[in-house]
Amino acid sequence: MSAVEELCALWGLELDPGQRAFGDWNLVLLAHRGSEPCVLRVSGPEVNAVEEVTALRAWNGRGAVRVLEARSDAMLLERLDPHRSLRTVKLPDALEIAGDLIRTLSVPAPPGLPLLVDIAREYAEGLDAWQLAQGSPVPPAWLDRARTLAIELTSDPGTDLVHGDLHFDNILAGTRSPWLAIDPKPFVGHPERSVAELMWTRLDEVTDVHGTLAAVVRAGGLDADRALAWTIVQTTHYWLWALGAGLTEDPVRCHRLLEALLGTGGDR
Numbered sequence: 001m002s003a004v005e006e007l008c009a010l011w012g013l014e015l016d017p018g019q020r021a022f023g024d025w026n027l028v029l030l031a032h033r034g035s036e037p038c039v040l041r042v043s044g045p046e047v048n049a050v051e052e053v054t055a056l057r058a059w060n061g062r063g064a065v066r067v068l069e070a071r072s073d074a075m076l077l078e079r080l081d082p083h084r085s086l087r088t089v090k091l092p093d094a095l096e097i098a099g100d101l102i103r104t105l106s107v108p109a110p111p112g113l114p115l116l117v118d119i120a121r122e123y124a125e126g127l128d129a130w131q132l133a134q135g136s137p138v139p140p141a142w143l144d145r146a147r148t149l150a151i152e153l154t155s156d157p158g159t160d161l162v163h164g165d166l167h168f169d170n171i172l173a174g175t176r177s178p179w180l181a182i183d184p185k186p187f188v189g190h191p192e193r194s195v196a197e198l199m200w201t202r203l204d205e206v207t208d209v210h211g212t213l214a215a216v217v218r219a220g221g222l223d224a225d226r227a228l229a230w231t232i233v234q235t236t237h238y239w240l241w242a243l244g245a246g247l248t249e250d251p252v253r254c255h256r257l258l259e260a261l262l263g264t265g266g267d268r
Contacts, residue, residue, distance in 0.1 A: 003042055003074070004029065011069050011076050013040060030079070037079035038068060049073055054110055055186035058161055063104035064181045065172075080180055086171035091205050094168060095198070095212060097179055099219025101171065102163075102194045105181060109161040109188040116189025117157045123237050124150035130240040137243060137251070138236060142262050146236035149229040158190035167197035191220065192227040196234035203253045209260035232261055 008015065008031070016030040027042040043049040053070040060066070061078075069076035086094045127147050131138055138146075163170075164185035174180040187193065195216050199209070206212050213231065217224045239254035 004040070007040060007042065007074050007076075011040075013038070013076070015040070028082075030082070031076075033068075033076070039077045039079055039082075041075045041077060043073050043075075049075060051113055051186055052184055054113060055161055055163075055184045058107060058110045059105060061176070061180075062107070063101055063177075064163075064184065065174075077182075078174075078176075080172040080174045080182065082172065084173040085169045086179060087168040087202065091202055091212075092215070094202075095215040096219045098166065098168070098171060098198050099216040099222070101179060101181060102166065102191050102216070102220040102222065105163050105166075105194070106160045106191040109159055109186075113161070113186050113188050115157060116162060116187045116193055117154045119187065120150045120153040120233065123147075123233055124154070127236065127240075130237070130244075134240050134243045137255075138239060138258075142258050143236065145262060146233050150233045153226075153229055153233065156190070157188070159188065160191050162187045162189050162191055162193050164193065165197060166194040167201040169201070190223070190226055190230075192222050193230045193234070195220075195222070195227045196231045196238075199231050200235060200238070200250070200253045200257050203257055209257060213261075228261065232258065235261075 004015075004027070007013065012033050013031040014033075016032065019030050026044050029040045029042075031038050031040045049070070050072055053067055053075060056064055056067045056075075065080055066078040067075055068078060086097060089097065124147050127143055127150070131143055163181055164187045165183055166181060170183050171179050171181050195213070198216055199213060213227065214224070216222070217227050235254050235257050239251050239258070242250040242254065
């Protein structure tokens with residue numbers, strides 16, 4: 001019996017016919033449990049489903065998809081619309097919705113989740129090595145600024161539950177609520193960490209980077225300096241990670257975003 005067949009038997013599911021699987025890092029299948037539409041997600045080998053379940057249960061449907069059943073390697077989730085993400089909404093409106101969602105998701109974090117201060121410390125200590133491994137693509141002044149900001153971010157840990165991958169494709173249309181977050185990759189810290197992915201995933205549509213950042217900060221009631229710091233730090237890290245992963249378009253976007261935020265003075 002396959003893992004999917006076992007889960008269907010365990011949770012009383014019937015897979016929807018004629019569908020294609022969704023998901024890049026997980027196997028995501030549309031199903032029904034009786035008359036209830038739902039989604040079966042079988043976790044990939046690099047995905048920590050336990051932490052995601054902890055976060056989703058803490059939100060309990062408030063701003064995020066609701067968990068119906070779970071075990072260490074799989075989840076049964078309420079059905080959202082896999083064909084309608086926030087990427088389909090005009091950018092100014094999408095920024096308002098995403099910022100508001102960041103505020104909604106800012107609840108006291110449950111115990112046992114990774115700390116953002118540890119991530120910031122890892123970045124501060126690892127940037128030079130990652131930069132060297134990728135042939136030093138980030139201008140030195142920008143790398144220095146990212147390192148300094150990462151160190152500063154370790155000084156105030158924060159206690160909120162934070163969605164660590166809140167880009168437009170991870171916000172789907174729902175029925176009980178217009179928009180709900182999925183795939184949280186949760187942390188404990190400050191909600192401003194959630195801004196970075198929103199800044200680069202639709203950068204090709206952005207004409208005013210500072211105005212875009214300000215729109216998310218305003219909609220979420222966020223701290224502008226901390227949002228800027230996390231955006232610079234996370235964008236620098238993602239640039240280097242994306243190069244190592246063989247991505248081509250995202251490093252270019254990261255370069256453009258940092259240039260808009262830090263100016264051209266960092267170029268060689």
